[in-house]
Amino acid sequence: MRQLWRFGLEQAKSCVFAVVIFSTLALTQLIEVPFIQRYDLILFICIITQILMLVSKLETWDELKVICVFHLIGLALEIYKVHMGSWSYPEEAITKIFGVPLYSGFMYASVASYLCQAWRRLDVNLEKWPPTWTVALLSGAIYFNFFTHHFIYDFRWLLKIATVLLFFQTIVYFKVNYRTYKMPVVLSFVLIGFFIWIAENIATFFGAWQYPGQSETWELVHFSKISSWLLLVIVSFLIVAMLKHIKEKSA
Template structure:
């Protein structure tokens, strides 16, 4: 139980950025913020949080660089998906670009923040990591499939099968109170995506964005969305892992 408690505390510390975003969504939903548009206020909160995390050393400069990459990747995906009608941001704001508020990129960045911090706090180590070129190719294929499946065949199930084959032997080692544990990489992908799906339900409940069918009354996000989050988690994890691997080689 002591090990489980410590593991939970370290996970909670790694989720600080995500917790701030969800708290901002909840507070601005129930409070009157007429002095500023809701989306603009959430963006301001995200920026201030990012600065504070750097000042207090909850986050390192290297982790910030990774988070900025994810912000841009996520924002590009959001603009495209909103344009295609996959979901919408109905409220007005000065910080909206092509119908997408800039704070939305921080929601993707919060996933990267969690991965980077959990990696550092739990002393994560990957064993039997596949060739970097194969990992990069899979990451690119998954990301571009989010765009291309609107026009051509959706390859998500093939990409999932490729992920299982590529990472079938990869093991994640992590440390809690100086004791090391292990978990298959594929199971780690599934667990993270499931908890992000739970977070997505919380986010849509507080009006972070709306799926078709949620405009009049909120309803549970379809369970099949875990499939999409699984692919996004894979891309996120692979990018973070590749960047850390390249940094270790340089050092």
């Protein structure tokens, strides 16, 4: 139980950025702040949080670079998905581009922040990591499938099968109080994706964005969205892992 408590504590520390975002979503839904639009206020708080985490050394400069990459990747996906009518941001704001508030990129960045911090805090290591080029190819295919499935066949199930086959032997090792544990990396993808789906329900409840079926009243996000988050987690994990792997080789 002590080990489980310590593991949960390290996980909670790694989720600081995400906790701030969800707390801000909740508070700004309940409390109206004059002279500033809600989405603009959320963006301002996200920026201040990022600065404070960097100054306090909760995050490193290298981690910030990774987070910025995810901010851009997430924002591009958001703009496209809103344009296609997959979901919407109904409130007004100055800091909206093509109907998407800039704070939305920080929601993707919070996933990268969690992965980077958990990697460092739990001293994560990977065994039997596939060739980097295959990982890059799979990551690109998963990401672009989010765009192309509106026009051509949705390859998500084929991509999941490819992920299992590619990472079937890959094991993730992590430490809790100097004791080493391990699990299949594919299982870690599923667990992270599931908890992000829970977070998505919290986010839509507090009006972070709306799916078409939530325009009049909130309802549980469909279980099929776990599949989408699973793929996004895979992309996120693979990008972080590749950057760590490349950095280790160049060190």
